[in-house]
Structures are given as structure tokens and as C-alpha cells.
Amino acid sequence: MIVLQALVNGLVSGTLLAVPAIGFTAMFAVLRFPNFSVSGVATLGAFAGYLAYGAGLQMAGSLVVAFAVAGTAGLLFDKVAHLPLVKQGALPAAIASIATGLVLENVVRLGFGNEPRGYDRPIARDIYLGEIRVSPQQLETMALALGLMLAVFAALAFTRIGKAMRASADNPELAALKGIRPERVAMMASFVGMGLVGVGGMLFGLDSSIDPLTGTRILLSIFAAAVLGGLGSAPGAVLGAFLIGIAEELSVLVVGSQYRAAVGFVAILVVLSLRPRGLLGERAF
Amino acid sequence: MLSYLLFIATVGGIYGLLALSLNLIWGGAGMVNLGLAGFFAVGAYASALLTTAGHAPIAVGWLAALVAGGAAGLVVTLSTTRLRADYLAIVTLGFAEVVRLLAANEIWLTRGSDGISGIPGPWKAALGPAFNAVYFLIVVAALAVVFIVVRRIDRSPYGRALRAIREDAQVAQVAGKPVLRFKTEAFTLSAAIAGLAGALYGHFTSYIAPDLFLPLITVYIFLAVASGGTGRPAGALVGAYLVMTLLESSRFFVEWIPSVTAVQRAALKELLIAVALILVLRLKPSGVLPERIPPAPQAR
Numbered sequence: 398m399i400v401l402q403a404l405v406n407g408l409v410s411g412t413l414l415a416v417p418a419i420g421f422t423a424m425f426a427v428l429r430f431p432n433f434s435v436s437g438v439a440t441l442g443a444f445a446g447y448l449a450y451g452a453g454l455q456m457a458g459s460l461v462v463a464f465a466v467a468g469t470a471g472l473l474f475d476k477v478a479h480l481p482l483v484k485q486g487a488l489p490a491a492i493a494s495i496a497t498g499l500v501l502e503n504v505v506r507l508g509f510g511n512e513p514r515g516y517d518r519p520i521a522r523d524i525y526l527g528e529i530r531v532s533p534q535q536l537e538t539m540a541l542a543l544g545l546m547l548a549v550f551a552a553l554a555f556t557r558i559g560k561a562m563r564a565s566a567d568n569p570e571l572a573a574l575k576g577i578r579p580e581r582v583a584m585m586a587s588f589v590g591m592g593l594v595g596v597g598g599m600l601f602g603l604d605s606s607i608d609p610l611t612g613t614r615i616l617l618s619i620f621a622a623a624v625l626g627g628l629g630s631a632p633g634a635v636l637g638a639f640l641i642g643i644a645e646e647l648s649v650l651v652v653g654s655q656y657r658a659a660v661g662f663v664a665i666l667v668v669l670s671l672r673p674r675g676l677l678g679e680r681a682f
Numbered sequence: 683m684l685s686y687l688l689f690i691a692t693v694g695g696i697y698g699l700l701a702l703s704l705n706l707i708w709g710g711a712g713m714v715n716l717g718l719a720g721f722f723a724v725g726a727y728a729s730a731l732l733t734t735a736g737h738a739p740i741a742v743g744w745l746a747a748l749v750a751g752g753a754a755g756l757v758v759t760l761s762t763t764r765l766r767a768d769y770l771a772i773v774t775l776g777f778a779e780v781v782r783l784l785a786a787n788e789i790w791l792t793r794g795s796d797g798i799s800g801i802p803g804p805w806k807a808a809l810g811p812a813f814n815a816v817y818f819l820i821v822v823a824a825l826a827v828v829f830i831v832v833r834r835i836d837r838s839p840y841g842r843a844l845r846a847i848r849e850d851a852q853v854a855q856v857a858g859k860p861v862l863r864f865k866t867e868a869f870t871l872s873a874a875i876a877g878l879a880g881a882l883y884g885h886f887t888s889y890i891a892p893d894l895f896l897p898l899i900t901v902y903i904f905l906a907v908a909s910g911g912t913g914r915p916a917g918a919l920v921g922a923y924l925v926m927t928l929l930e931s932s933r934f935f936v937e938w939i940p941s942v943t944a945v946q947r948a949a950l951k952e953l954l955i956a957v958a959l960i961l962v963l964r965l966k967p968s969g970v971l972p973e974r975i976p977p978a979p980q981a982r
Contacts, residue, residue: 488767656787
């Protein structure tokens with residue numbers, strides 16, 4: 398029974414994790430460098446959503462604010478700091494993104510300090526299915542995350558810009574030949590990718606509390622989900638997120654909660670040793 | 683004042699060792715190690731545990747730190763198939779985090795967040811107040827040895843092969859260079875140097891704890907290597923002292939700003955370092971001492 402409860406919890410946190418993991422992997426597919434500033438951007442999104450919710454916005458509206466603020470920050474930093482460096486290779490851009498993540502984290506720290514803050518959502522009684530316990534809040538955040546994911550996949554499959562992004566990720570030269578403007582696709586990837594990361598930060602914050610290190614805490618899980626599914630593959634990121642979410646919850650039963658954060662690292666090592674391109678392969682997106 | 687300067691100079695020298703370690707793989711072979719703080723911690727803990735709980739001589743502890751750091755580096759490289767740069771970045775970042783988790787939670791071994799205190803310093807009792815000066819000289823000696831080794835590597839055919847790998851691994855492979863072996867060896871040596879730096883740090887301050895090995899140290903060292911000049915050992919050393927100067931002067935500067943809390947002060951300091959790193963990468967990626975490309979050997 399306790400295992401079943403852990404599975405349910407894992408499914409919930411996997412759904413939340415899938416949102417920033419899609420964002421990270423989409424950015425990797427188009428911009429071709431691992432963007433480490435997801436930690437700072439997730440924190441920024443969480444705090445933007447927190448302020449919007451505190452100002453009286455509904456949950457969905459607050460998520461939109463988190464998306465917009467995080468997306469704008471992502472766009473800005475890609476423009477001024479990361480993308481000019483990609484020409485020298487993925488590494489300088491990746492290193493710069495560590496610094497930009499640190500900038501965002503500390504801007505938030507300057508404004509809000511280190512104390513954890515909660516979203517003050519209305520309290521509701523837990524729902525019991527047999528002996529499995531879920532809270533209505535968890536169901537709400539899960540539904541929001543699922544809705545957002547559906548919207549992203551629909552956009553990738555059916556809209557012009559979504560198709561352009563996929564084409565560009567698959568073969569940038571060919572896409573450019575076909576008249577797809579690479580700068581526009583890159584900007585879209587920065588904005589949407591980081592927007593999703595910001596929403597992810599807020600979703601995790603809704604589940605517990607937020608502080609400047611909120612994003613840093615989920616960073617390894619996001620990477621693990623993306624690498625597990627295959628870097629650059631959006632469906633892979635979703636699959637990876639569910640597996641990581643479940644593995645993290647199960648690990649609590651085995652080694653205790655203090656090593657929860659190590660699960661992502663172990664998963665990355667195992668995948669890289671056995672199947673370096675991830676479960677669904679790179680760039681299947 | 684003198685003891686303060688000695689302290690800064692010693693810690694700067696230890697950062698210099700870390701910078702040499704990073705420069706060997708980043709400047710040399712085009713790999714990064716985002717888990718530098720983790721290898722630093724592995725060395726510090728290995729030596730501290732051996733010399734406190736194990737009652738081993740300090741020299742044995744330092745040797746063990748070298749070996750432990752190198753072994754950790756070997757494990758990380760061997761598990762990252764083909765050592766693709768972006769994967770290596772992610773794996774090393776995770777490695778440092780896991781090291782910190784282990785140090786904080788395996789209390790039977792590391793005493794958890796209380797840390798290990800009373801790490802012996804060489805001839806500390808006999809030296810008394812002169813200890814800091816002597817220790818500074820020890821660090822300088824270690825720095826000199828490592829510097830000579832990495833510069834020798836830099837200028838040897840081995841170093842040229844590493845740089846060829848940095849520029850284009852495929853071409854190097856076609857030219858018959860065992861790329862994977864070169865990368866693994868370079869990374870292992872680099873991790874061993876970081877481990878030694880950790881041991882030197884622990885025996886200097888006589889106290890280590892998980893919170894001393896935050897990822898921020900890794901960022902300091904990246905700033906040091908980037909500002910000093912990637913691909914040149916002397917640049918890494920200059921960069922380490924540049925960063926130390928920036929860190930210490932920012933402390934005075936930040937204290938001078940009125941009405942900020944301690945948390946805000948810490949945030950401002952981290953902000954400054956991060957912005958400095960971005961600026962260096964964007965505006966002066968070659969650093970203060972740019973890499974010297976030696977002329978191609980004459981055809982005979």
C-alpha cells in the first residue's frame with residue numbers, strides 16, 4: 398500500500414516535472430547548448446507567480462504571469478549572454494548560463510531574502526481512494542500541468558511556428574533553405590522553453606514553498622528527465638519526467654528522503670552507460 | 683594585517699591549484715568540470731578523515747587526496763560514454779551535488795553538517811604564530827610543482843594532441859590519436875589536482891563541512907580561468923588572484939553600502955561574481971594572458 402501511495406505521488410510530481418523538462422529539452426534541440434540558467438529562471442517564475450497570486454489573480458492567471466516573466470527573462474539572457482557565445486561552441490554558452498542563473502537567483506534573494514514563502518491556497522480536505530491519499534490541490538496543479546502540456550504538443554504539431562521549430566531542430570540548414578528564419582525560431586524556443594521552466598518552478602512551489610533555491614533544487618531532476626528521454630526529444634522528456642518522478646518517490650522508501658536529490662544523478666549515469674541517446678533517442682521532437 | 687594578507691595569499695594559492703586543474707581540461711582538451719567543488723571536497727574529506735580518525739601522517743593524507751580525487755575523476759569519465767562535452771557538464775554538476783549530500787548525510791563517517799574539526803596542520807604546535815607563513819610556502823611549493831607539470835604537459839606533444847582534440851575531436855581521431863584515452867587521462871589528472879587543493883585547504887583552516895563546498899566555488903574558478911586566459915597555465919594563476927582580489931574588495935565595497943541585510947550582502951557578492959563571469963566571456967574571452975599558439979614545426 399505504501400508503495401502504491403509512492404507511485405501516485407511519483408505520478409503527480411512527474412507531471413509537474415514534465416513541464417520544465419519539455420522546456421529544457423526544446424531549448425536544447427533548437428539552440429544546441431545545455432542551458433543551466435533553468436535553475437534561476439524556475440525560481441523567477443515561482444516568485445512572479447507568487448506575486449501575481451498574492452495580488453489576487455486566479456491560479457491559471459498567475460501561471461500565465463509566471464510563463465511570461467520567465468519567458469521574457471530567458472529571451473533576454475539568450476540574446477545578450479548565451480547565443481552570442483554559441484558560435485564559439487556549446488561550452489562557453491553553457492558556462493555563461495550558469496552565471497545568468499546565478500544572477501537571477503540572487504536578484505530574487507535581494508528582493509525576498511532566504512525565508513521560504515507559501516502560496517496560501519485555500520485548504521481542502523484530502524480525497525481518499527481506498528487507502529491512497531491525494532489532495533485536491535495536487536489534482537488541480539496536475540490538471541494545470543497536463544493542460545499546458547497538451548497545448549504545447551498541439552502547438553508543435555499543428556501551428557506554423559511549431560512546425561518551424563521542429564524542422565529547425567531536425568536540420569537547421571535545410572530549414573533555413575526552406576525559408577524558415579532561424580533567429581525567429583531561436584527566439585521562440587528561448588521564450589516558450591523558459592516560460593515552461595518558469596511555470597514548472599511555480600508548480601513545484603505550489604506543492605511546497607518557494608525560496609531563492611527552488612530552481613536549484615529541481616535542476617538535476619529536470620536534466621535527468623531530459624537526458625533519460627533523450628536530449629532534444631519532447632515526448633522523451635515527458636516519459637523521462639514520469640520515470641524520474643516515480644523513481645524519486647520510491648527511493649524515499651529505500652534510502653530515505655535525504656538522498657532524493659541523488660536519484661536524478663544516478664539515473665543520468667545509468668542511461669549514459671547503457672543507452673547514451675536516451676530512451677526515445679535524441680532529436681525525436 | 684599581515685596575517686590577513688597571508689590568509690588571502692594562501693587561499694588564493696589554493697584557488698590557483700583549482701584553476702590549474704580546470705585549465706588543464708578546459709583550456710587543454712575543451713572539456714568542462716562543473717563539479718570542481720565536488721572533487722575539491724573529495725580531497726579535503728579524504729585527507730581530513732585519514733589524519734584525524736585514521737591518525738595517518740599529513741603527507742599520507744595529501745597523497746590520499748590526490749588518489750581519491752583522481753579516482754573520482756576516473757569514475758565520472760568512465761561512466762560518461764564518449765565524454766560528450768554537454769553530457770559531461772551535466773554529469774559533473776550532479777557529481778558535486780551528490781558529494782555534498784553524502785558529506786551531509788553519512789554522519790558516521792563525515793559527522794554530517796557539524797563538519798570535521800581539529801584537522802592537524804604540519805608542525806603547527808612547534809611553529810606557533812609562524813604557521814600561516816610556513817603554510818603559505820607549502821602551498822606555493824605545491825603550486826610550483828603542479829604548475830611545472832601542467833606547463834610541461836601543455837608544451838609537450840601530449841598537450842598538442844589534447845588541443846587538437848579540443849579543436850576537432852574527429853580530426854584528432856582520424857589522425858590516429860586515442861581521443862577517449864587522452865580525455866580520460868587529462869580529466870583524471872585534473873580531478874587529482876583538485877583533490878590535492880581540497881586537502882591543502884582542510885589542513886590550513888583545520889575545519890571542513892559540507893557547506894564549504896558549494897557550487898559557487900566552481901563559479902569562482904571558472905571566472906579565474908576565463909579572466910586569466912584559458913589554455914595558458916600562467917593565466918589560470920593570475921586569474922585566481924584576480925578573483926581573490928575581486929572577492930575581498932567586494933566585501934569592503936558591499937559593507938560600505940548602507941542599510942542592507944547580511945543576506946542581501948551575500949546576494950550582492952554572488953551577483954557581482956556572476957556578472958563578472960558573463961562580462962569576461964562576452965567581452966574578453968581570451969583573458970588577460972591569451973593563449974599563445976606556437977608556430978607549426980618546420981617540415982624537414
